[in-house]
Amino acid sequence: MNDKLVELEIKDLAFNGKAVANNEEGKVVFLNGGLPGEKVLAEIVRSKPRYDEAIVKEIISKSDLRIDPPCQHFDICGGCTWQDLAYHAQLEFKQKQVVDCIERIGGLKDVKVFTAVGSAELFKYRNKMEFSFNANEDKSFNLGLHVKRRFDKVFDIEKCFLQSDLANEIVIWLREFVQEHSISVYDILNHTGFMRFLVIREARSSGDIMVNIVTNYGEIPSRNELIKKMKEFFPEVKNLIHSQNGQKSNSAVGEIEKVLYGLGYIEEQILGCRLRIRSNTFFQTNSVQCETLYRAAFDMILPEKTDRVMDLYCGTGSIGLLIAKHAYKVVGVEVVEDAVVAARENAKVNNINNIEFYHGDVKDFLRSEYATDKSYNIIIIDPPRAGMTPKALRRLIRLNPEKILYISCNPSTFARDAAEIVKAGYLLPEVKPIDMFPHTMHIEVVGVFYRE
Ligand SMILES: C[S@@+](CC[C@H](N)C(=O)[O-])C[C@H]1O[C@@H](n2cnc3c(N)ncnc32)[C@H](O)[C@@H]1O
Known part of the structure; x- marks a missing residue:
């Protein structure tokens, strides 16, 4: 052996x-x-x-928890790690992960961690998928997802169980279009070639789709035919965007963006709120479970008509808009300009007038007179995976709000930041894990810190 x-x-x-x-x-x-x-x-x-x-x-x-994964790509795909694990067990492991982080990283022993709230949909739950093009040495190419643990290898997706059937059809159709028109494809290792990424976003409430084709610099060959056929075959595609990115970094965000047709946004409805989503703006990727997450956040702070609320890392303003209907005043803070534009539009289309949006870095906002002069009694934070920077966290704590609502997509950075907030004199009685991403190891956490 x-x-x-x-x-x-x-x-x-x-x-x-x-x-x-x-x-x-x-x-x-x-x-x-x-x-x-x-x-x-x-x-x-x-x-x-x-x-x-x-x-x-x-x-x-074999374990009794092992199930047959439905996806034909499961063995090579780097996406769904746990499709072969029974869903109830996925939730149990995710809850345990949260407990471990809070106890070991945060050093907090008395926090009640609820059972993880499962997703209503186990498949087709993603409203955004990003696919890569990659050229092979033999002149063939792939359009799909990355092979497990390989940044340089992509395999052709036939059917991804996390997105809708229509989105799967678009992937296959575009692959064929690129092949038929001999359009060159980016080589991830040599940084040559044209087609780089395909990003599909879908609003669940309307069924409207946005397709964003990310390429190297230049116009898309056979562009007019692409537009004509896309409209003909996929009337649900209400927006076709062409983004150009000539940087070596493997990012599907364009430096130059052109709307080939459509309004440049699609609209989603979350808990009765109309929300415009643009190509480069963050939006919770599981629309159905997003309602569960926002409802949990809302129920945890129960805003009142006298509350002055900050919504930090606000994206397109969704949480702040839902809270604003019940609070005195809300200010949202976001670093991506397109997201701030969308957030302001969202306030307008929902007739919400007691909310403002600040474009900039949270850490700068928190020391601005705008933040320090007015007494905000509730601060909501929903940072990216890295959590808050130490500077931003210090400045937040200095404002001394009554309640801090923390929404996190990373239990370990949540636990690290929680330790600092508790050290500063806040109590964290309980947290709720919410599963936004079945079959992956990711878990969202929501908790409120109360000033002692
Ligand atoms: C996890 S998302 C949350 C968005 C929003 N709360 C929602 O539920 O849709 C984090 C957001 O923070 C923004 N962001 C990241 N770093 C930031 C910073 N330093 N200052 C302000 N916004 C930031 C990102 O652009 C993104 O929109």
């Missing part, structure tokens, strides 16, 4: 979606593949002083 092959019993799942076991000497082994309770034969691929990394080669005894 290969001396790197070992028999291991999987004990747990880690934050990064890997399985965890201990070898004979008790050393931790992180594995790609395998579920808790399973005996596996694994190949050790890397050995570090504190842990080993391994790949499962064979499952010797």
